[in-house]
Amino acid sequence: MDIRYSCNQRDFRRYTTEETRAEFLVDGLYVADTVRAVYSHVDRMVIFGCMPVAEAVPLDKGIDCMKSFGTSFVLERRELGIFNIGGPGRIVVDDASFALGFKDCLYVTQGSRSVVLSSDDPAHPAKFYMVSAPAHRAYETRFLSITDAKKKPIGSAATANKRVINQFIHPDVLQTCQLSMGLTELETGSVWNTMPAHTHERRMEIYTYFGIAADQAVFHMMGEGKQTRHILVGNEEAVISPSWSIHSGCGTAAYSFIWAMGGENQTFDDMDHIATPDLR
Numbered sequence: 001m002d003i004r005y006s007c008n009q010r011d012f013r014r015y016t017t018e019e020t021r022a023e024f025l026v027d028g029l030y031v032a033d034t035v036r037a038v039y040s041h042v043d044r045m046v047i048f049g050c051m052p053v054a055e056a057v058p059l060d061k062g063i064d065c066m067k068s069f070g071t072s073f074v075l076e077r078r079e080l081g082i083f084n085i086g087g088p089g090r091i092v093v094d095d096a097s098f099a100l101g102f103k104d105c106l107y108v109t110q111g112s113r114s115v116v117l118s119s120d121d122p123a124h125p126a127k128f129y130m131v132s133a134p135a136h137r138a139y140e141t142r143f144l145s146i147t148d149a150k151k152k153p154i155g156s157a158a159t160a161n162k163r164v165i166n167q168f169i170h171p172d173v174l175q176t177c178q179l180s181m182g183l184t185e186l187e188t189g190s191v192w193n194t195m196p197a198h199t200h201e202r203r204m205e206i207y208t209y210f211g212i213a214a215d216q217a218v219f220h221m222m223g224e225g226k227q228t229r230h231i232l233v234g235n236e237e238a239v240i241s242p243s244w245s246i247h248s249g250c251g252t253a254a255y256s257f258i259w260a261m262g263g264e265n266q267t268f269d270d271m272d273h274i275a276t277p278d279l280r
């Protein structure tokens, strides 16, 4: 298990590019028939990536649950959000089976003993991006397609940030212990997300970018508003943002990203906005 202990905002001011990437960037998530897991000590969120190809892959493949979580199965005291950013696939949660196409989502409740991931076609495998948060009770495991998500159009072409925030795992759509997740899609020609920037002292956030062509990139902005840094992000890579960090991006072309939050509240609009001229 890759464990990220995270640093504080004062030390981060002196981080080199390499240190910043080692601490906050999550890459290489999709290795055939493998579960890659990154345990962040920021709100104890865990990021998983799985690309099943030749076999059905259990969520705990290669993971020593007792050592990593102190529990006998991964979701004994955790909840999980899953998005498929690859080809069509299937997820079996205990006795229930769910088909997930591109951009479909599955919320898996705390207490689920078995989660098994597979692809319909090995030539076009599913890529399951997953985020898990500590949870204290069970809710309903539920499939959500993009039509179930609450839509929040935002931005404009004039400011190159016209996009739709799709709120999937959100209190207005379904109840969870603390996890919130959604998918933001930029319109062609728009490249900025989350500018004006914000932080939320009461929640952390993880972005995973996808739909970035091989010759393009996203400059993800992070750090305190008065001490910004950037990190170059490629396709299907994620960035961990502690509560003190802005999380905004500018692509060399349009892209999409999945956001995931955990922390004290699930109030999406609980944000401390920073006026763009005040950024440094």
Ligand SMILES: O=C(O)C(=O)C[C@H](O)C(=O)CO
Pocket (backbone or CB within 6 Å): 163, 165, 184, 193, 194, 195, 200, 205, 247, 259, 268, 271
């Ligand atoms: O495009 C956006 O703006 C977002 O998707 C914002 C994130 O959802 C976020 O940062 C919520 O706190």
Ligand SMILES: [Zn+2]
Pocket (backbone or CB within 6 Å): 198, 199, 200, 205, 247
């Ligand atoms: Zn945010």
